[in-house]
Amino acid sequence: MTNWIDRNIKWVFTMPAVIFVALMMVAPVGYTFWLSFHEWSMSNITPPLWVAFQNYLNLFQDELFINSLKLMFYFTIVAVTVETVLGVGLAILMNQNIVGKGLVKTLFLLPMVATPVAVGLIWVLIYEPNIGIANVFLEKIGLPGQEWLTSQNLVMPSLIFIDVWEWTPMIALIVLAGLVSLPKDPYEAAMIDGANTWQSFTKITLPLLKPTLYSAVLLRMIDALKTFDIIYATTQGGPGTSSQTINIYGYVLGFQYFKIGQASALLMVFFIIVLSISIFTILLRKRAGVNL
Amino acid sequence: MKSSLVGLKKAAGYLAIVVGISSALVGCSGESATSSDSKSADKTEKKVQEIRVVAANHPWTESIKKELPAFEKETGIKVKIDSYFEDQLTQKTSVEFASNSKGIDVVMFRPLQDGKMYNKSGYFAEMSSYVGSEKGYTDDFIPSSLGSVKDGEKFYGLPLVTETEVLYYRKDLLEKAGLEVPKTLEDLEAAAKKLNDPAKGVSGFVSRGKRAAAVTQFSSYLYDFGGDFMKDGKSTITSPEAIEAFNYYGKMLNKYGPKGTLNMSWPEAMAVFTQGHAAFYTDASSLFTNATDPAKSQVADKVGFAPFPAGPEGIKPYNITSWALGIGANSEKKDAAWKFIKWVESKEMVLKLQTEGNPGARISVWNSPEGTAKFPKDLAEAIAANGKAEAVPYDRPVLINVGAARDVIGDVILAGIEGKDVKAAAEKADKEFQKILDSEK
Numbered sequence: 001m002t003n004w005i006d007r008n009i010k011w012v013f014t015m016p017a018v019i020f021v022a023l024m025m026v027a028p029v030g031y032t033f034w035l036s037f038h039e040w041s042m043s044n045i046t047p048p049l050w051v052a053f054q055n056y057l058n059l060f061q062d063e064l065f066i067n068s069l070k071l072m073f074y075f076t077i078v079a080v081t082v083e084t085v086l087g088v089g090l091a092i093l094m095n096q097n098i099v100g101k102g103l104v105k106t107l108f109l110l111p112m113v114a115t116p117v118a119v120g121l122i123w124v125l126i127y128e129p130n131i132g133i134a135n136v137f138l139e140k141i142g143l144p145g146q147e148w149l150t151s152q153n154l155v156m157p158s159l160i161f162i163d164v165w166e167w168t169p170m171i172a173l174i175v176l177a178g179l180v181s182l183p184k185d186p187y188e189a190a191m192i193d194g195a196n197t198w199q200s201f202t203k204i205t206l207p208l209l210k211p212t213l214y215s216a217v218l219l220r221m222i223d224a225l226k227t228f229d230i231i232y233a234t235t236q237g238g239p240g241t242s243s244q245t246i247n248i249y250g251y252v253l254g255f256q257y258f259k260i261g262q263a264s265a266l267l268m269v270f271f272i273i274v275l276s277i278s279i280f281t282i283l284l285r286k287r288a289g290v291n292l
Numbered sequence: 293m294k295s296s297l298v299g300l301k302k303a304a305g306y307l308a309i310v311v312g313i314s315s316a317l318v319g320c321s322g323e324s325a326t327s328s329d330s331k332s333a334d335k336t337e338k339k340v341q342e343i344r345v346v347a348a349n350h351p352w353t354e355s356i357k358k359e360l361p362a363f364e365k366e367t368g369i370k371v372k373i374d375s376y377f378e379d380q381l382t383q384k385t386s387v388e389f390a391s392n393s394k395g396i397d398v399v400m401f402r403p404l405q406d407g408k409m410y411n412k413s414g415y416f417a418e419m420s421s422y423v424g425s426e427k428g429y430t431d432d433f434i435p436s437s438l439g440s441v442k443d444g445e446k447f448y449g450l451p452l453v454t455e456t457e458v459l460y461y462r463k464d465l466l467e468k469a470g471l472e473v474p475k476t477l478e479d480l481e482a483a484a485k486k487l488n489d490p491a492k493g494v495s496g497f498v499s500r501g502k503r504a505a506a507v508t509q510f511s512s513y514l515y516d517f518g519g520d521f522m523k524d525g526k527s528t529i530t531s532p533e534a535i536e537a538f539n540y541y542g543k544m545l546n547k548y549g550p551k552g553t554l555n556m557s558w559p560e561a562m563a564v565f566t567q568g569h570a571a572f573y574t575d576a577s578s579l580f581t582n583a584t585d586p587a588k589s590q591v592a593d594k595v596g597f598a599p600f601p602a603g604p605e606g607i608k609p610y611n612i613t614s615w616a617l618g619i620g621a622n623s624e625k626k627d628a629a630w631k632f633i634k635w636v637e638s639k640e641m642v643l644k645l646q647t648e649g650n651p652g653a654r655i656s657v658w659n660s661p662e663g664t665a666k667f668p669k670d671l672a673e674a675i676a677a678n679g680k681a682e683a684v685p686y687d688r689p690v691l692i693n694v695g696a697a698r699d700v701i702g703d704v705i706l707a708g709i710e711g712k713d714v715k716a717a718a719e720k721a722d723k724e725f726q727k728i729l730d731s732e733k
Contacts, residue, residue, distance in 0.1 A: 042390035043413035044621065129551030130493070130569060150552035152710070239554035240503055240706045255383040256504075256695040258409060 055265035087171025120233025178212030496548030503702030516603025542708020611683030
């Protein structure tokens with residue numbers, strides 16, 4: 001027995017993790033994959049019916065699905081871009097020797113630590129068009145009040161704003177960690193060569209920060225693609241379908257329309273999208289010659 | 293490389309969670325622990341039995357919770373109530389039922405929303421044997437209410453809460469402006485126009501504007517104008533009457549409504565009204581305690597009620613069974629569940645709860661003076677008047693996939709509220725709605 005264990009030690013030690021991953025990740029994905037070729041309305045009487053690729057074909061003829069794809073990319077691209085720019089700015093600011101740096105750092109972390117649903121509900125109050133503080137503020141400075149989350153045009157920017165508020169600190173934090181670990185000598189050399197602050201930022205800081213930035217953006221992007229909590233807590237995809245991203249649409253298809261097969265097909269497409277974006281980003285990073 | 297793996301793992305992990313929900317469908321029943329208890333309880337009847345009731349966040353649930361100790365004392369059956377907001381309730385119960393969980397003994401459901409779907413999916417235990425064992429048991433229930441929980445002659449539930457759409461209004465504002473209580477939709481518009489004063493934070497009118505949620509409260513307007521959702525399996529939402537109704541409802545909220553109606557279901561619309569920010573409000577009668585309870589409403593003493601205003605085709609409000617109770621198909625404590633349902637549906641209990649403001653479905657209770665004694669007098673009159681009118685027994689299209697149909701029709705309401713082209717929106721929705729109807733043939 002002991003002999004057998006000794007011989008197969010690498011399997012024995014990795015087994016628990018393998019079983020866990022198989023049970024908790026592969027099995028559900030596999031089941032969803034299986035369901036995506038069936039039609040089923042969660043009935044206990046009628047079992048899932050094989051429909052081959054019909055669910056996928058339906059999806060790509062579904063206006064709401066195409067719309068939800070667009071919204072998802074819109075949300076992710078805008079939110080992550082803004083967060084990255086602001087995050088780098090914040091990190092550089094926090095890297096200076098300012099008074100109360102520790103306190104400021106802690107405060108910046110708060111939005112990230114708060115529960116997303118609670119954050120969503122608070123923003124619902126802030127954005128409330130009749131009594132919310134956002135409009136009170138606008139009116140104080142002489143601008144007309146807006147309808148924020150209840151306007152078809154403003155709902156996505158309003159949601160993106162919440163996301164930026166919540167997640168910029170995360171990027172800032174990762175970038176700050178990168179900044180702190182940067183070597184000092186290139187800066188000294190640059191100073192002697194007469195480089196100004198802007199030059200040393202664009203020619204030294206940014207290139208050296210690249211690996212950190214890639215990681216931060218990748219993490220944030222995957223997170224943003226799959227945003228569900230704040231959208232569900234604030235608008236549930238409304239008004240109408242104007243904030244119905246792919247994740248929310250999947251929920252609606254599954255739990256409000258009881259089209260489990262269709263919802264599974266949607267999730268599989270979503271899975272493939274997230275996977276390809278991740279792989280693409282990794283490849284990009286490799287090509288840039290960055291290694292972590 | 294390492295962090296990208298972390299990223300991938302995170303993505304995979306998240307997806308696992310998303311799809312993991314569906315794994316709950318296969319059959320990981322979360323309630324297996326309690327079911328083993330119940331088996332032993334069955335053998336030795338004397339041990340305490342516990343049943344689980346999954347209910348909605350509704351005034352009825354609040355009221356019944358206070359009465360539970362009496363039931364537990366009388367029968368020795370313990371009752372555990374889980375309550376959820378409407379949409380979450382549908383999701384929660386369907387997932388549990390579909391996973392063949394034995395955890396739900398009694399379920400509170402919306403006959404018009406989920407009834408057909410649940411029944412078709414085999415979520416309900418057949419109730420006819422229980423109902424049939426008591427002679428003349430159903431004689432005292434309003435027939436149209438019973439109709440909404442029956443499949444042919446078989447019962448899958450018992451009606452619990454009934455409601456009709458009434459007009460909530462602010463007595464003080466009307467009095468100050470010297471206005472009569474509107475009797476027709478035309479009057480309502482004129483009065484709302486006069487009382488609309490955004491500068492003072494008072495809108496003329498408020499009602500639900502959120503896509504699917506608005507459909508039920510829009511239905512009375514639709515019927516009032518002589519329209520309907522469908523006829524003989526064909527969508528009728530592009531009929532001239534329907535277009536007129538969509539236009540009217542949209543105009544009322546667009547011109548005289550508060551900001552942000554597009555995201556309002558009843559809690560939000562009710563809040564606008566009870567905080568004194570609207571003069572008129574149309575919604576279900578069963579929600580009235582939210583407006584008249586001083587703890588919840590700042591205008592509790594100023595709220596008046598009136599029958600739903602008449603349209604060109606007369607007063608045709610919906611008058612429906614909004615909630616019913618059923619027994620879970622896999623429950624191992626069906627007898628105890630029936631005991632509970634029988635107790636809450638008994639004449640005495642329905643009367644008691646009705647005096648607290650929960651309109652039931654028993655004829656004798658409605659006919660007795662105590663049955664409506666605690667209702668505001670004008671509300672009782674409004675409900676009675678609505679009952680006499682050519683009331684419609686449904687407030688949403690009657691079909692299996694109600695959720696999808698409501699969203700489609702809700703889009704037209706939305707277009708109306710936003711002042712967009714209602715006709716174009718209705719034509720688009722008509723096609724979608726017809727598709728849903730055809731898929732159920």
